[in-house]
Amino acid sequence: xxxxxxxxxxxxxxxxxxxxxxxxxxxxxxxxxxxxxxxxxxxxxxxxxxxxxxxxxxxxxxxxxxxxxxxxxxxxxxxxxxxxxxxxxxxxxxxxxxxxxxxxxxxxxxxxxxx
Amino acid sequence: xxxxxxxxxxxxxxxxxxxxxxxxxxxxxxxxxxxxxxxxxxxxxxxxxxxxxxxxxxxxxxxxxxxxxxxxxxxxxxxxxxxxxxxxxxxxxxxxxxxxxxxxxxxxxxxxx
Numbered sequence: 001x002x003x004x005x006x007x008x009x010x011x012x013x014x015x016x017x018x019x020x021x022x023x024x025x026x027x028x029x030x031x032x033x034x035x036x037x038x039x040x041x042x043x044x045x046x047x048x049x050x051x052x053x054x055x056x057x058x059x060x061x062x063x064x065x066x067x068x069x070x071x072x073x074x075x076x077x078x079x080x081x082x083x084x085x086x087x088x089x090x091x092x093x094x095x096x097x098x099x100x101x102x103x104x105x106x107x108x109x110x111x112x113x114x115x
Numbered sequence: 116x117x118x119x120x121x122x123x124x125x126x127x128x129x130x131x132x133x134x135x136x137x138x139x140x141x142x143x144x145x146x147x148x149x150x151x152x153x154x155x156x157x158x159x160x161x162x163x164x165x166x167x168x169x170x171x172x173x174x175x176x177x178x179x180x181x182x183x184x185x186x187x188x189x190x191x192x193x194x195x196x197x198x199x200x201x202x203x204x205x206x207x208x209x210x211x212x213x214x215x216x217x218x219x220x221x222x223x224x225x226x227x228x
Contacts, residue, residue: 002158033215043205043218056214090159103149104216106159 003027004107006091012113018079021110025072025093031055032074033094033104034066038087049074081114088112119208121219128196129227136191136222138206145211148189150180151218154202162204165189176200201226 003026013019025032034046036059045058049068060066063081068074078085088111092104122137140146150162163174170182180191189206203223207216 002160004158031214035218042220045215045217048214058215092159103161103164104159106151108158 002105002107004091004093004105006089006107006110008110009108010111010113012115013081014115015081015083017081017114018077019081019112021076021078021089021091021112023074023076023091023093023107025074025091026105029093029095029105030072031094032068032072033092034060034074034076035090035092036087037090037109038084041087043090046076078112081112083114086112086114119206119217119219121204121206121222123222124220125223125225127225127227130198131195132226134191134193134196134200134224136204136206136224138189138191138219140187140189140206140208140217142187142208142210147209147211148180148182149207149209149216150174150178150189150191151205151207152202153205153221159205162191196224196226198226198228200224 005024007022030051033048036044046060047066048056052068063079066076088109090109092106094104118141120139148165151159152162153159162178163172165172165182173179178193182189203221205221206219209216
């Protein structure tokens with residue numbers, strides 16, 4: 001158990017819909033990262049938050065957004081869903097915002113299927 | 116484009132065989148390097164990491180990796196694999212000054228008893 005909790009574990013929805021994925025980081029971790037894992041793209045970095053503020057952005061689509069709340073949990077919102085959005089979405093957390101430690105602790109992921 | 120390449124997508128070995136998984140990256144300058152493992156149905160876990168110092172890094176479960184700066188490589192090795200090593204292995208790189216890790220596409224290792 002990494003200490004990072006993601007819900008829901010599985011989600012099936014239709015094209016055009018909107019979903020929200022939730023992540024609770026390890027106790028004490030201030031940084032949250034979102035990654036998308038698909039068969040053809042591998043693990044792609046989407047976005048990072050640190051203590052409520054966006055700190056880094058990767059290959060995140062405009063249809064996707066995220067936020068980190070005062071209690072440090074984070075939500076990833078995916079809207080106008082397309083078939084190609086079907087993937088495993090991972091959340092990871094780390095202690096600090098700097099590059100000194102480096103280790104990310106991953107949750108078990110939320111598997112999204114868009115039909 | 117800057118990237119991380121894992122050459123072997125699927126590797127099948129018998130127990131007790133030696134393992135080497137390749138990882139190359141295309142970033143210049145200082146990088147931090149990682150290997151993560153994902154066992155079936157589980158989350159990604161850190162196997163080992165390299166920040167500086169001895170380029171031969173030892174990790175958990177008998178794994179080690181060697182950083183060869185001139186070759187931009189960070190290959191993962193294990194002298195004798197076990198059935199329980201069946202998993203997907205990801206190499207990851209973080210260039211200095213960046214926050215997020217960039218992952219390779221992963222290598223699926225299947226160890227046959």
